[in-house]
Amino acid sequence: MIEARIPRPGTGAKVFLTLYGQGQELWTCGQNSYLNYLLGRAGLQNVAADFKGNWLAYNPEKLIADNPDFILILARNRQAFNQATRWLESLTALRDITAIKNKNFIFLDENLFSRFGPRLVEAYEWLIKAVYFASNSEGK
Amino acid sequence: MSSRRKPWLFPAILALLTVAAFLLSVKIGAVRMSWQEVRAGLFSGGQYRDIIIHLRLPRAILAYLVGASLALSGAILQGYFRNSLADPFILGVSSGASLGAVLSLELGLTWTIFGFSSQSWLAFLTSLLLVASVYLISERRRLRQGESLLLTGIAAGAMASALTSFLLFRRADAYEQAVFWLLGSFSLSGWKEVWLILPYFLLALIVAEYFAPEMNLLALGDEVAQSLGCPVRTTRRLFLFLATLLASFSVAVAGIIGFVGLIVPHSVRLIVGPDHRPLFFYSALTGGAMLVWCDLVARIAFTPSEIPIGVITAALGAPFFIYLLNWQRPKHS
Numbered sequence: 001m002i003e004a005r006i007p008r009p010g011t012g013a014k015v016f017l018t019l020y021g022q023g024q025e026l027w028t029c030g031q032n033s034y035l036n037y038l039l040g041r042a043g044l045q046n047v048a049a050d051f052k053g054n055w056l057a058y059n060p061e062k063l064i065a066d067n068p069d070f071i072l073i074l075a076r077n078r079q080a081f082n083q084a085t086r087w088l089e090s091l092t093a094l095r096d097i098t099a100i101k102n103k104n105f106i107f108l109d110e111n112l113f114s115r116f117g118p119r120l121v122e123a124y125e126w127l128i129k130a131v132y133f134a135s136n137s138e139g140k
Numbered sequence: 141m142s143s144r145r146k147p148w149l150f151p152a153i154l155a156l157l158t159v160a161a162f163l164l165s166v167k168i169g170a171v172r173m174s175w176q177e178v179r180a181g182l183f184s185g186g187q188y189r190d191i192i193i194h195l196r197l198p199r200a201i202l203a204y205l206v207g208a209s210l211a212l213s214g215a216i217l218q219g220y221f222r223n224s225l226a227d228p229f230i231l232g233v234s235s236g237a238s239l240g241a242v243l244s245l246e247l248g249l250t251w252t253i254f255g256f257s258s259q260s261w262l263a264f265l266t267s268l269l270l271v272a273s274v275y276l277i278s279e280r281r282r283l284r285q286g287e288s289l290l291l292t293g294i295a296a297g298a299m300a301s302a303l304t305s306f307l308l309f310r311r312a313d314a315y316e317q318a319v320f321w322l323l324g325s326f327s328l329s330g331w332k333e334v335w336l337i338l339p340y341f342l343l344a345l346i347v348a349e350y351f352a353p354e355m356n357l358l359a360l361g362d363e364v365a366q367s368l369g370c371p372v373r374t375t376r377r378l379f380l381f382l383a384t385l386l387a388s389f390s391v392a393v394a395g396i397i398g399f400v401g402l403i404v405p406h407s408v409r410l411i412v413g414p415d416h417r418p419l420f421f422y423s424a425l426t427g428g429a430m431l432v433w434c435d436l437v438a439r440i441a442f443t444p445s446e447i448p449i450g451v452i453t454a455a456l457g458a459p460f461f462i463y464l465l466n467w468q469r470p471k472h473s
Contacts, residue, residue: 025325025327025328025446026327026328048444051444051445053445056444056445057325057327057445057446058444058445059169059170059327059439059443059444059445059446060195060327060328061169061170061171061191061195061196062170062171062443062444064171064190064191064195065170065171065191086252087252091328091330092190092194092330092331093190093191093194093195093328093330094190095190096190
């Protein structure tokens with residue numbers, strides 16, 4: 001049932017994944033990261049996927065041009081996530097990005113997503129639920 | 141150099157480089173656009189309006205102001221200490237700022253005031269506090285006060301760095317965050333940073349220009365300056381205050397950007413000579429132009445990623461500085 005809702009790779013919503021807290025920068029995952037693979041598996045298009053790298057500080061004007069539908073935020077807890085969304089909303093330059101205009105922010109638990117390992121299956125489940133079932137409730 | 145024979149040459153080249161830096165900063169970026177689209181974005185909206193008005197333009201202006209502030213601060217401190225090794229961070233502004241930023245992470249502070257993060261505020265306050273205490277401690281010495289101030293500053297800076305290392309050692313997970321903050325970047329700078337730093341920069345420039353003749357007297361030594369009617373103590377205090385606040389503001393909005401404050405005043409002195417009035421003025425203008433160019437490189441060298449601007453200032457600035465020092469015969473020295 002879940003699989004039926006997932007679009008074929010590269011056809012789903014455009015997303016931007018960011019790691020909050022690294023200074024005043026937009027850190028994201030490039031083509032060679034496992035998170036990019038995970039996003040692809042979930043039928044999402046990572047806007048930073050054409051950059052051949054692992055982690056990179058993304059250029060904000062590129063983000064405006066990419067205009068993602070969702071912004072996925074890796075944060076260590078809810079509080080940090082809320083802080084991150086407030087910060088993104090406070091940036092005048094980014095106000096017209098679809099994800100920010102519609103407040104389409106998705107919380108990803110840093111503990112679960114920032115390490116490669118067997119728990120990636122759990123992370124995958126969390127991602128699917130958050131994106132397709134609008135359930136943001138800690139992935140349970 | 142040829143500045144004596146052609147006094148218009150240096151200002152002309154500088155003006156040209158500045159205008160070119162701003163035009164290219166607005167035109168070039170990760171998103172390609174034509175000159176028509178740039179003009180439309182600037183004056184009549186269009187699809188790239190946000191990119192130009194809220195990203196590229198404030199970023200270029202902020203880079204200019206920070207570069208100008210650091211260079212002016214460096215020029216003041218080099219005059220103050222009569223030592224060409226002085227730079228804006230010599231009294232511990234950078235170590236103090238690092239300590240503040242790391243402290244904010246350690247304490248888990250998450251508030252923002254006027255749109256500036258707790259990290260920026262704490263960095264700003266600790267850097268000012270550190271320099272103020274350095275000054276108050278060394279002021280008690282009557283003789284050779286400049287030297288005592290310099291050494292106390294270096295020692296206090298080392299102490300602050302040690303504390304920073306200790307805090308980072310205790311919390312390895314905060315390390316990355318702190319490093320990225322400290323490396324310095326204009327990546328998402330907007331108009332609020334520009335409005336924060338602009339008034340103080342203009343004020344500092346005007347005051348520094350007004351009191352530049354006093355700085356020229358101080359260059360002769362405190363005793364001589366005193367006998368020529370210069371209020372040594374007040375003048376020194378004023379210049380130290382100006383320079384420190386310039387450096388602290390720069391660090392608070394853009395992180396620690398090294399080298400500009402050292403090489404720009406030095407290079408400008410080789411061109412315009414040791415008189416502090418033109419020296420302050422042209423240092424500020426040159427520092428601004430230089431940082432806009434460096435930021436341009438930081439932005440486009442590895443598109444769509446960005447590299448910290450401090451890396452560029454040193455990587456491009458150092459070879460030029462070495463060339464200037466060793467291959468030109470300075471007239472005034």
